[in-house]
Amino acid sequence: MQSLKLIDGDLVIEGGDLLMIDGVGEVIQCADLVLGTNQNEWFLNPPLGIDFGLFRGKNPDEEMMKExxxxxxxxxxxxxxxxxxxxxxxxxxxxxxEITFLATTTEGKQLRSEVGLDAR
Structure with missing residues (x-):
């Protein structure tokens, strides 16, 4: 599958052309978008994302965040x-x-990514 390449949520343009991304990089980009979205934030797909409320506060529950x-x-x-x-x-x-995760794709490939969250 191919997607438009994003850096910090912005489309990447090089030489006047939109860049595309595929393979493991595209899966990582999609996973990062899921983890960078507050659940119920995007009106077209309210279930998308994580509950940012679990990640904020003085003593967040790491097991709940992982789940x-x-x-x-x-x-x-x-x-x-x-x-x-x-x-x-x-x-x-x-x-x-910063959330760092290691995952395995359905094709058996390993991927690693980091997503930053404002914990305020």
Whole structure:
């Protein structure tokens, strides 16, 4: 499958042409979009995304956050067979969180990605 290439949510244009992305990179981009969307935020697909409320506050429950990530990826990215590892890195000073996940596609390919969230 092919998609338009995005960087920080913006279309990538090179030499006047929109760039495309495919393969594992495209699966990662789609997974990152799922995890970067607050559930009920997009009116065309309210179930898309994760519940940002679980990721905010002083003592977020990591098991609940991991379960929500697995649910979102399973429900909205059918090319991901399993989510094998999820790690969180907190930047308390700036109130940011980075989610790193390792997953296996339905084709048996391994993928790794990081998604940053504002934890305020």
């Amino acid at each position: 929500d990530i697995r649910r979102a990826l399973h429900d909205h990215e059918p090319r991901i067979q399993s989510v094998d590892q999820i790690d969180f890195t907190y930047d308390m000073k700036n109130r940011n969180m």
